Amino acid sequence: DYFADRDAFIKEEASEMLGGSIQLTEKEEKVNRILMQYKFREMDAGFQNPRNFAPSQHFFQARRLIDNSNVFKLIQTIPKGALLHGHDVCLVSSDYLYALTYRENLYACTVNGRLRMKFFESGRQDNTCNWNLINVLRIIDPSYDRWLRSQINLYTTHPKQRYPNINDVWETFESIIFSVLELLTYRPVFEEYFYQVLQDLYDDNVMYMDFRGFLPSLYELNGTIYQPLETIRFYEETIEKFKRDHPKFLGARLIYSPRKDDNATMSSSITVAKEARKTNPKFVAGFDLVGQEDARYPIIAYLNELKELQALGMDFFFHAGETNWFDTKTDFNLIDAILLGTKRIGHGYAITKHPKVMKLVKERQIAIEVCPISNQVLMLVDDMRNHPAATLIANGFPVVISNDDPTFWGAKGLSYDFYMAFMGIAGRTADLRLLKQFALNSLTYSSLPADEKRAAIASWEKDWQNFIDITISSYANEIPH
Numbered sequence: 001d002y003f004a005d006r007d008a009f010i011k012e013e014a015s016e017m018l019g020g021s022i023q024l025t026e027k028e029e030k031v032n033r034i035l036m037q038y039k040f041r042e043m044d045a046g047f048q049n050p051r052n053f054a055p056s057q058h059f060f061q062a063r064r065l066i067d068n069s070n071v072f073k074l075i076q077t078i079p080k081g082a083l084l085h086g087h088d089v090c091l092v093s094s095d096y097l098y099a100l101t102y103r104e105n106l107y108a109c110t111v112n113g114r115l116r117m118k119f120f121e122s123g124r125q126d127n128t129c130n131w132n133l134i135n136v137l138r139i140i141d142p143s144y145d146r147w148l149r150s151q152i153n154l155y156t157t158h159p160k161q162r163y164p165n166i167n168d169v170w171e172t173f174e175s176i177i178f179s180v181l182e183l184l185t186y187r188p189v190f191e192e193y194f195y196q197v198l199q200d201l202y203d204d205n206v207m208y209m210d211f212r213g214f215l216p217s218l219y220e221l222n223g224t225i226y227q228p229l230e231t232i233r234f235y236e237e238t239i240e241k242f243k244r245d246h247p248k249f250l251g252a253r254l255i256y257s258p259r260k261d262d263n264a265t266m267s268s269s270i271t272v273a274k275e276a277r278k279t280n281p282k283f284v285a286g287f288d289l290v291g292q293e294d295a296r297y298p299i300i301a302y303l304n305e306l307k308e309l310q311a312l313g314m315d316f317f318f319h320a321g322e323t324n325w326f327d328t329k330t331d332f333n334l335i336d337a338i339l340l341g342t343k344r345i346g347h348g349y350a351i352t353k354h355p356k357v358m359k360l361v362k363e364r365q366i367a368i369e370v371c372p373i374s375n376q377v378l379m380l381v382d383d384m385r386n387h388p389a390a391t392l393i394a395n396g397f398p399v400v401i402s403n404d405d406p407t408f409w410g411a412k413g414l415s416y417d418f419y420m421a422f423m424g425i426a427g428r429t430a431d432l433r434l435l436k437q438f439a440l441n442s443l444t445y446s447s448l449p450a451d452e453k454r455a456a457i458a459s460w461e462k463d464w465q466n467f468i469d470i471t472i473s474s475y476a477n478e479i480p481h
């Protein structure tokens with residue numbers, strides 16, 4: 001019978017999908033029905049009229065739609081496990097970052113038309129720039145604030161016009177980081193900032209983080225400058241403080257990630273990496289190389305240095321294949337990442353063009369850190385339905401969802417990226433099992449040592465049960481049959 005065969009076909013294919021091996025309990029089924037009712041409504045409205053469908057639009061336009069979405073509201077309450085791919089200075093909400101510019105003693109100047117900000121003791125400004133107090137600039141020029149905001153966010157009403165191609169958006173992105181760096185590396189602000197990073201995650205039901213960071217030097221008003229290795233101490237103290245205030249939070253570990261740079265800079269970064277690994281093996285989970293992949297040297301340019309690190313027991317978590325180019329030095333980073341034994345792959349956007357990499361990634365369970373909104377804002381994909389991670393999800397690859405740099409595109413926490421993955425990248429019938437699998441994957445593939453990982457999963461399971469119970473009771477009148 002044709003229809004029976006067809007049904008069996010569809011079922012078999014769906015069972016290969018990420019999350020397909022999860023059996024939901026009766027209670028979870030109830031929550032799933034609530035979730036899927038909302039999902040179908042939103043998808044059907046989008047199918048009727050694409051104007052209603054957030055994942056096919058640029059995040060700058062889509063955010064308003066997502067904020068009003070019932071699926072999104074539910075996703076926010078889901079215990080999402082860990083964030084495995086986010087960058088040190090790009091992780092708070094834009095509003096929090098903006099609010100920091102109201103701090104006392106903060107001065108500004110422009111360098112080649114770009115904002116630079118730094119804290120000084122009154123009258124002690126250095127002479128590298130024409131410094132003025134920001135809070136004074138605000139008063140004398142009413143348009144100053146609007147300009148300042150534009151200097152610390154990629155947001156624009158017309159992204160396609162403002163950033164005609166990928167190099168334009170990356171150039172602005174890197175110059176934003178230049179603008180905020182000395183705002184954030186003033187030691188007291190750095191600690192408050194990082195505390196808020198953890199708070200944003202905690203509030204979004206994310207309990208652990210492996211983050212990429214380049215260990216910037218911090219400074220005090222009195223002129224003290226700390227060495228990169230000392231930055232680790234401030235991270236660790238802030239994490240301890242946060243955990244004291246939020247006992248359920250499980251911590252954060254650093255993947256030391258200098259930018260792919262010239263030999264001299266890289267050689268000093270390698271020295272830092274070796275030292276950091278030796279002095280802080282618990283906090284330093286591994287090593288990565290960052291920056292716009294098409295524009296910089298490939299991984300293989302640093303082969304000797306990487307081999308040295310490897311000999312010291314350093315784990316790798318490489319960015320690789322964050323590109324639209326096929327069969328070039330950039331996507332070949334995927335091959336070097338695998339050959340060098342990477343534990344996970346950052347982005348891996350080009351991976352579906354490399355069948356042998358695909359095969360090995362599945363065999364060795366190397367997780368792919370998918371960052372949907374980042375890939376859209378940094379101009380690899382327009383419409384989430386075209387994101388290559390759809391293929392990974394359909395074939396049950398070890399995918400985790402991450403937020404990369406939420407500050408600079410006006411996202412917050414991890415839920416916006418979960419929404420894009422769930423509604424835009426995964427299929428129409430992908431359900432609570434997929435979201436549960438994303439959360440479980442984030443812990444399974446985290447850098448946590450085995451015993452801490454077991455404890456983390458046990459703690460997450462409690463949160464999950466709790467989420468199920470709370471959802472059932474708060475949606476009691478709306479559970480479909």
Ligand SMILES: O=c1[nH]cnc2c1ncn2[C@@H]1O[C@H](CO)[C@@H](O)[C@H]1O
Nearest residue numbers: 087088089177214290291292319405
């Ligand atoms: O998506 C990304 N791919 C590669 N590098 C990135 C991405 N997002 C941020 N950074 C890099 O991280 C540094 C801050 O720690 C940024 O300067 C940027 O080069």
